[in-house]
Amino acid sequence: MGKAILFSAPSGCGKTTIIHELMQYFDCFDFSISATSRAPRGDERDGREYYFLSREDFMRRVEADEFLEWEEVYQGTCYGTLKSEVDRIWAAGRVIVFDVDVNGGRNIKRYFGTDALSIFVMPPSVAVLEERLRSRGTDSEEAIVKRLARSAEELKQAPQFDVTIVNDDLQRAVDETRRVIEDFLQCTNSSTY
Secondary structure, eight states: OOOEEEEEOOTTSSHHHHHHHHHHHOTTEEEOOOEESSOOOTTOOBTTTBEEOOHHHHHHHHHTTOEEEEEEEETTEEEEEEHHHHHHHHHTTOEEEEEEOHHHHHHHHHHHGGGEEEEEEEOSOHHHHHHHHHHHOOSOHHHHHHHHHHHHHHHTTGGGSSEEEEOSSHHHHHHHHHHHHHHHHTOSSTTOO
């Protein structure tokens, strides 16, 4: 079994931005592409942002035990991690990086145990989180209200993760996360793992 780094946070906390910064630093990382039953948004492409599956295909794969973890995040919309993604990345001798919701993060950590480092990215406040969600301009008012309601519950789960990073300053959050990952991987730069 290889190593895994998993990031979880309520939507709008900046975890994806932090991941993008760290992917440039750690050359041993490979990003796990999640599967979803939702339709692509904007210029999203299958196999790049997500594996876009029909609801029927997604549920068929659930029945066939092809998912490491999955969840119906919003009614009718499922997200999950295909076991084939884990196999693909570890076969290449790389460290898997997961960007998953809070429940997915807890489930993956339970599955991998000490071979995974679970990182919870926390907003500086709920007000800042709401401001970030609104400033994106990608969601309807209804979607923002749903995300904020879900976020309130997800924030309570932070103590179940190995590390909590408060993203009140992006560069500081990236630097702190990088140090935590280096300690976990027992390396001092991007080329050693």
